Amino acid sequence: MARTFALAGNPNSGKTTLFNALTGARQHVGNYPGVTVEKKTGVYRMGSREFFLVDLPGTYSMTAYSMEEVVARDYLAMEKPSVVVDIVDASNLARNLYLTLQIIEMGIPVCIALNMVDVAEGRGIRIDIEKLSELLGVPVVPTVARSGKGKRELMDAAAQLAEKTDRISFPPISYGDDIDAALAEMEPLISGKNLLSGHYPARWVALKYLEKDQQIVSVGDAENPELSSELLRIVDRVTLHLSRTLNTDPEAMIADHRHGFIRSLLRQGVLHVENESSRLYLSDRIDQVLINRVxxxxxxxxxxxxxxxxxxxxxxxxxxxxxxxxxxxxxxxxxxxxxxxxxxxxxxxxxxxxxxxxxxxxxxxxxxxxxxxxxxxxxxxxxxxxxxxxxxxxxxxxxxxxxxxxxxxxxxxxxxxxxxxxxxxxxxxxxxxxxxxxxxxxxxxxxxxxxxxxxxxxxxxxxxxxxxxxxxxxxxxxxxxxxxxxxxxxxxPMPFIMELPPYRLPTVRGVIIHAGERTWQYIRKAGTVILAISILLWALMSFPTLPDHQVEAYQQAGMEAELARAELEHSVAGRIGTTLEPATRLAGFDWRTNIALLGGFAAKEVIISTLGTAYSLGEVDVEEAGGLSTRLASSDDWRPLTAFSLIIFVMFYSPCFVAMVCIAREAGSWKWAFFSMGFNTVLAIVLAVMVFQAGTLLGL
Amino acid sequence: MACINMRQMREKQSGRITAVRASGELGRRIRDMGLVPGTRFTVKGRAPLKDPVALRIAGFTLALRNSEADYIDVEVE
Known part of the structure; x- marks a missing residue:
């Protein structure tokens, strides 16, 4: 069986670029079950061997803050990949290693891809790779994802790591005396009762309890309520103690110590920065213009x-x-x-x-x-x-x-x-x-x-x-x-804490893959639904058919246009249009407009062609709208107010079916698609009626 | 060396974080991005309506709203 490597890393660390470089066109895009987070998988070939690669969503941390983080964490815990390839931006080492530490804490073998070493060198940043590897206890391979440099060595290192059977140990982080003592107390309790032991190491579970991680605590509660509440009592005790003595809480304490650990690690000769002072990089200079307030x-x-x-x-x-x-x-x-x-x-x-x-x-x-x-x-x-x-x-x-x-x-x-x-x-x-x-x-x-x-x-x-x-x-x-x-x-409102990533030239491959896959999703998903809908709509506008003798009567009289109109009026769509007329009259719309608007539920383009048909002009397409325009302008049923009311209605009413399919997909439920159909249509009719009635009162 | 709130900082001013007073999700998010006591940064600029603010930290640029900056105390240089 092919081994699985998961790619993890911060957003903008070059993770996706590396994934593309490794898998080329051999990748598949799907979704994680139940959420709209994209799941990319692919295959890397090394001689006769194959490795299965999973591109985890880019995250800054492994807390359960965002959907992406939950997805990445669940994947690592449940699917247990052989190795996590952690992509670390060499020019931004301190922040990137924060995630690295948390992955190592989960007890999964980690191999670091020290990416964009070229950019870092250009900025006068030198990194002692051996020292970094030694201090963290994980292999570190320098890479340049854009050119594919180092990808072979990286996969070699990951493959070697996957063969090792001994579990790597935790990084020797101290979280401060109070937390360390609590961990020492909680760890044996957790491993004694095997709480969550199928998926997570005991020390990690203890850390998550101290961080009051909702997801882990609720799973723990379900598995062993007694032990869980005992753990929470310890957590409460530490929390109270920390707030009294240091005016802080365990979660902040743990985060501060992780950052402190990284800072001291970098100071132990890992990182050398030349002329660090307030040097402006290219991105900063571009920003002086592009986010200038004027x-x-x-x-x-x-x-x-x-x-x-x-x-x-x-x-x-x-x-x-x-x-x-x-x-x-x-x-x-x-x-x-x-x-x-x-x-x-x-x-x-x-x-x-x-x-x-x-x-x-x-x-x-x-x-x-x-x-x-x-x-x-x-x-x-x-x-x-x-x-x-x-x-x-x-x-x-x-x-x-x-x-x-x-x-x-x-x-x-x-x-x-x-x-x-x-x-x-x-x-x-x-x-x-x-x-x-x-x-x-x-x-x-x-x-x-x-x-x-x-x-x-x-x-x-x-x-x-x-x-x-x-x-x-x-x-x-x-x-x-x-x-x-x-x-x-x-x-x-969610906090707005957003990285403004350095400006980079997009790679041609990245753009093609990204835009191509989104377009393909549109063709596949929307194409199947619209086919069904347009058949349905066609049927509504075609059935039931006029009795033969009536058709013959029109044909003998040479009234093809009138025939088309009569057939439409006789159809289900025509009847719906007529039924709705008393209500839509308040907004100024007659039964023929109603049919056109009904067609607009499927696609807004249909409105004009249907109006054309309904106003007995046979085929009217968008380019030849002039004919219909003159016809409407001279019709007794229409005046400027009617047109304005219709504009308002068309602007606000139900999204077209393709858009609804996309809303359902992106919102994760058809409920929201139907909500927008219903809500928007009600809003539109209310607005249109208001416009029409107010206008009529004013004598427009 | 004066201790002030991050919201009160001027453009191009540099400082060092002394305390992050947020807890829960906001606090976690702030710390995840490396805004912890001891971190040095420079105010790179503000959006056209003076909010959010962009910070230049060691290896990257971070934007946050004034309502989040309120929780961060800074020692300015």
Whole structure:
């Protein structure tokens, strides 16, 4: 059986780069059970031998603070990898070793990859590798993950370590007299009763009890309540003593001693730094401009606009290829298949439905390439830093900015990559609030609807109306976020303690792998669901069919357009539209608009084409919206207020199905996807009715 | 050498942490990032609205909100 090595390390330590260098394309991306943390696995080949590699989420510590930390810790404890390869940033040794110490404390063999030794050397940092290895009692191998230097030696060292049978001992850390005494008292109790012994060493369990680690204490309670409460009594005694004598608590004490241990270890000749004084590294000099209080926001706006323009410019042509490819496929089916229901299903249901989703692939791909570059370069963290204060007012987080922008914050994004971009948010409540509010942004599929209505009814104020639309959607999203954070996802804001990683050039391989895998997830997951949904929608708009004699009557009269309308009215969708009409009339929508909006639940693009069909114009596609626009403008049922009410409704109502699938995925439950469907639709109808009624009262 | 709260520090000012008064999750998070008594740092800058603050610590840059800086006492140079 192949041995398993787990890769652990701080965020930005080059862990993922090393993982990519080791496994190349032989990797698989999945999720840890029950959580949205990505699990990457891969295979490393050394001659005829194979090693199974697991890329653990990047963490600063092994407490149960974040989802990532819980996942990493559970994996190490439950799956017992042969060796943990701990990636340590050589230019940032003190902080990185804090995690190393905690992994060693867990009693799993550790092999250190001392990464980015080239960067460290460039900064005049010299590290005595043998000394470090000797003092920690673990092998240390210098590496440069970007070029793959040292990866062979690293795997050799890990393989050798895996063959050793003797368990490595704990680092000789003292946590201070009080804690040490408590540990000495607790350890025999724990090992005597074998508490949690299947997974953790006794000393580690004792440490976790002293740190009041909720996860471990609750498992201990369940396993042996008596022993657990005895341990907690010892902990309480030490806690009381420490707070009286030193005004501190065991957890702080333990952390301080770990840091103290590292500091003294580095001073014992491990670390030599030349001209340490206030030397400015390249990253600091870049930051003097990029997070400058005046220039910073201006540059940020420019970067976001550029991301936008480049994404849409690059994806336009491949998007058209896909579009014409599906159109060609449609006409082949049209020519080859016999008229009838099957043909209608294949063309309107399957090809149009799946095509509508796949046409988004180029946008998604390029958007992710852009975001991955911003993320990997370190700039995204600066954006969060600069905007955190604004977003905090509404119960969100600095890192919510990017999902909002990607979803269409400047108009013309897509909520699907936007929802996925919320992954960079580490705090669950702020992330959920972000997931539920980004669909209010004006995505590229809503824009044609707005363009149509504005063109038809507000032609003189086009630019101002677009601007107003953008402002309204932002205000709506932020207010809803505020309301959600004060009601159903109430809770204290998570601390904003975030590393601003040094600027680095993203690696081409990293960007391709990262953007590629996210895009593939979109194609696979959303593609299957949308297929089912579009078939369902097609059926709703096609059945039941008109009785034959009525069809013949229309055909004989040569009224094809009227036939299409009558067929639609007769279908389930048509009946639903008519049933809803008394309610939607309050917002100014008739039954035909209702059908279009119903189609919009599947995908917002459907709104225009359905409106076209419903208004008896046969096929109207986005590019030829002019015809429909004139028709609506001259219709008795429509006036500017109706159009504005519809704009408001379309802006706020249910996310499309693909976005809902993504929300369910990212929020970890379909409950939230259905919540956003219901809540957003109710909000939208309430707002639209308010607008329409108020406008009517004012005589608009 | 004066002892002040981290929130009161000016840009480019350097100091040494003397105490972290936070406990629980916030305290853990602060300590996990290496902000413990004895750590030296420089205030690198502040965001456009003066919050959060960016700190330059030995090998890296860390950002935190003023509401978190409140728990950290510093001896300034």
């Amino acid at each position: 220039a910073g926001p201006v540059i940020m706006a420019a970067v976001v606009l550029l991301l936008y323009h480049v994404t849409f410019a690059l994806s336009e042509i491949p998007g058209q290829w896909l579009e014409s490819g599906f159109a060609a496929l449609g006409s082949i089916a049209d020519a080859r298949m016999a008229d009838g229901m099957l043909k209608s299903l294949v063309i309107s249901g399957i090809i149009d439905g799946v095509g509508g989703v796949l046409e988004f692939v180029p946008i998604i791909l390029f958007m992710f390439v852009g975001i991955t570059i911003l993320e990997d370069s370190g700039y995204l963290a600066r954006v969060a830093f600069m905007l955190d204060r604004v977003f905090r007012v509404f119960g969100l987080h600095g890192s919510s900015v990017m999902p909002f922008i990607v979803s269409g914050g400047i108009a013309g994004g897509c909520a699907v990559p936007g929802v996925m971009a919320a992954r960079t948010l580490k705090s669950p409540k702020e992330r959920l609030a972000t997931l539920l509010t980004v669909p209010f942004m004006n995505c590229g599929a809503k824009l044609p609807v707005f363009a149509l209505l504005i063109g038809a009814f507000f032609a003189a104020y086009k630019a101002w109306m677009m601007f107003a639309v953008t402002i309204i959607s932002w205000a709506g999203a932020l207010i809803v976020a505020w309301v959600l954070r004060h009601t159903i996802i109430r809770g204290e």
